[in-house]
Amino acid sequence: xxxxxxxxxxxxxxxxxxxxxxxxxxxxxxxxxxxxxxxxxxxxxxxxxxxxxxxxxxxxxxxxxxxxxxxxxxxxxxxxxxxxxxxxxxxxxxxxxxxxxxxxxxxxxxxxxxxxxxxxxxxxxxxxxxxxxxxxxxxxxxxxxxxxxxxxxxxxxxxxxxxxxxxxxxxxxxxxxxxxxxxxxxxxxxxx
Numbered sequence: 353x354x355x356x357x358x359x360x361x362x363x364x365x366x367x368x369x370x371x372x373x374x375x376x377x378x379x380x381x382x383x384x385x386x387x388x389x390x391x392x393x394x395x396x397x398x399x400x401x402x403x404x405x406x407x408x409x410x411x412x413x414x415x416x417x418x419x420x421x422x423x424x425x426x427x428x429x430x431x432x433x434x435x436x437x438x439x440x441x442x443x444x445x446x447x448x449x450x451x452x453x454x455x456x457x458x459x460x461x462x463x464x465x466x467x468x469x470x471x472x473x474x475x476x477x478x479x480x481x482x483x484x485x486x487x488x489x490x491x492x493x494x495x496x497x498x499x500x501x502x503x504x505x506x507x508x509x510x511x512x513x514x515x516x517x518x519x520x521x522x523x524x525x526x527x528x529x530x531x532x533x534x535x536x537x538x539x540x541x542x543x544x
Contacts, residue, residue: 356470356535363462363471363532366430367447367455371397378451378490385527388477388520392424393453399424408486421519422482425453427471428515429462439509440495440502449494452515454479454526459534463515470521471532477524479532487514 369380375397392399403421405413413419428450437445447455459465463484471479487510496503 354538356468357538359534359536361459361534363429363456363458363534365454365526365528365530365532366457367452368526368528369448369452369454370395371451371453373397377494379448379494380451380453382448385525387523388479388526389523390520392421392520396424396453398426398453422480423517424520425479425518426451426485426515427454427456427462427479427481427518428452428485429459430455430457431460432462432513432515436506436509436513440505442495442499442502445495446498449498450491450514453518456532463513465516465534466536468537470535471518472522472535473524473526473530473532475524476522477526478520478522479518480521482517482519484512485514485517487511 368383368386370383370386370393371378371380373395386393391401400421402418403423405415405417405419407415409419428447433445433447437443465481467481467483469481471481487507489507492503492506495506
C-alpha cells in the first residue's frame with residue numbers, strides 16, 4: 353500500500369514570496385522563482401532545518417527549545433484569500449501583507465487538506481503540509497497600515513482560511529506558474 357495517493361487536484365503557483373532575514377515586519381517580498389531546499393527558501397526569515405519553538409508549541413516544548421522546522425513556508429490559496437478580503441471589506445488582499453511564501457490556486461478548501469499531504473511539482477520538488485496556519489495579529493497590523501479600518505477584522509475573518517504551514521521534503525526549483533499535484537495520506541480519518 354502506498355503511503356500517499358495522488359489526487360486529481362492540481363494547484364498553480366500564482367505568487368512566491370520571501371520574508372527578508374532582517375525583517376521589520378511579517379511582509380514578504382515577491383519573487384518569480386526560488387530554489388526550495390531542505391532548509392526551506394534560501395534567505396527567508398522562516399528558513400532552516402531547525403528552529404526555536406514558539407508559543408504555538410509550548411504544550412510540547414518549552415519556548416526556545418530547538419525543534420524540527422515544520423514552519424518553513426506559509427501557503428495560502430487565492431480562493432480563501434478572496435474570501436478573507438470580502439469579509440473584511442476589501443476588494444483584494446496583497447499576499448505580501450500576510451507573509452505568504454507560496455500562493456496557489458485550484459485546490460478547494462485548501463486550509464483543511466489533511467496534514468502530511470504533499471504538493472509535488474513536475475520536477476519532483478515536494479512540499480509537506482504540516483498543519484493549518486492559525487490567524488495571528490501580525491498580518492492584521494500590515495493590513496491596517498495599508499487599509500485603515502480593515503486590519504482589525506482579519507483574525508476572525510481568516511479563521512479556517514489562513515492556509516497551512518509546510519516544509520520541504522524534496523529539493524527543487526519552484527517558479528510562478530508551476531503546477532503542484534496534491535497527494536493525500538492513504539488512511540481513513542481518525543475516529544477514536
